[in-house]
Amino acid sequence: MEPRQEPPQGVALFAWVKQQLLESIARGEFTPDQPFVTQREIVERYAVSTTTAVRALNELVADGVVVRRRGLGTFVAPRPAQEPRSAPSGQRVLTYVSPDAGSQHESVLLSGLAAESAELGYRVAVEHTRNLGHEELVLRGIAAAGTHGSGTQAVVLFARDRSTAADVLDDLRRAGVVVVVVDRYFPGQPTDAVLFDDFAVGYDVTTTMIERGHSALGALWSETDVTSVRDRLSGHYRALRDNGLPELPERSALRIYDGLDPALRQQRLRSWLESDAKLTGLICGNATTLALAVSDMLAMDTGFAGAVELASMDQSLPFDVSPLAVAAARLPTREMGQEAARLAHERIEGSTAPLRHVVLRAQVQIADRGSNTLGVIGAGH
DSSP states (O other): OOOOSSOOTTOOHHHHHHHHHHHHHHTTSOOTTSBOOOHHHHHHHHTOOHHHHHHHHHHHHHTTSEEEETTTEEEEOOOOTTOOOOOOTTOEEEEEEEESOOOHHHHHHHHHHHHHHHHHTEEEEEEEESSHHHHHHHHHHHHHHHHHHSOEEEEEEOOOTTOOOHHHHHHHHHTTOEEEEESSOOTTSOOEEEEEOHHHHHHHHHHHHHHTTOOSEEEEBSOSSSHHHHHHHHHHHHHHHHTTOOOOHHHHSOOBOTTSOHHHHHHHHHHHHTSSSOOOEEEESSHHHHHHHHHHHHTOSSOOSSEEEEEESSOOSSSSOOTTOSEEEEOOHHHHHHHHHHHHHHHHTTOOSOOOEEEEOOEEEEOOTTSOOOOEEOOOO
């Protein structure tokens, strides 16, 4: 197939070239033992500059899609061992595609998906993605194989932070593969999805902290560009407004906390603890961030005045509220996996109902005031 001669309006030239190359790989035009298209060939094939060709190739290398071998050239990276294989004749397959995070949240989601899929007569295949480029490559590979080549009838997608895979979902549907997105959604791409009511999570956890007497709150995040986190922030702000408290972006804006150097994390916390409106309550976007914040406060080389209570917008323990938090949202994660399997099954069975979002409500668990909970108490200066 001859490539188009120019990118769609608004798409950077290097990004368009990269996309064309990804599609060529997904169609099987290149294999790991065959030299990949060269820089000069890209220039000639797509009528672009050397700079554009170099950038497109470098991004594919950075994404792990292609590899450079000294003295030999550039090659498509070997496909991962867990790549979906052709299913036995007549067997129906749901493929779960997610980041290789290894979190309890994703493990519980997958267990619900697998259990319900087995009840409905499907086998679950799992594809973990290493980065954004690999996520696209995995999905394009499934689309290229179609429902016959790979055995995959449906993809249940836990998209990566800042996912660029929205357009690939159309390719999957054209190939006859059902798509259900979980935990988040693509605002510009209509899909079936199973979601938590993340606005309510942000609202309810914040309201709980306000009811405990906190008027000086801060919020910390591990992700910044997924709809679940943005909806939680919106709920947090609404709760502040409804209770007559100011929105303080300096204390709640979507900024990565977990990935910062420890000294920078502690500096951010200390600026809140020592401000005129001293921090008394800290809300974390998830349990991992909560544990990290506690560690950072305990590691500070000088003390701070007062005490801080903590809350989490999810829960890491399977039953009771974590002793680190006075409030935590218990997300119905297993139910999310089950609902995704049911929704995919409906589509496979021929449902033509409008695309829809199944929204699950979380329960906020509140520690009894007599329970053992951890509040970080400053030692002063």
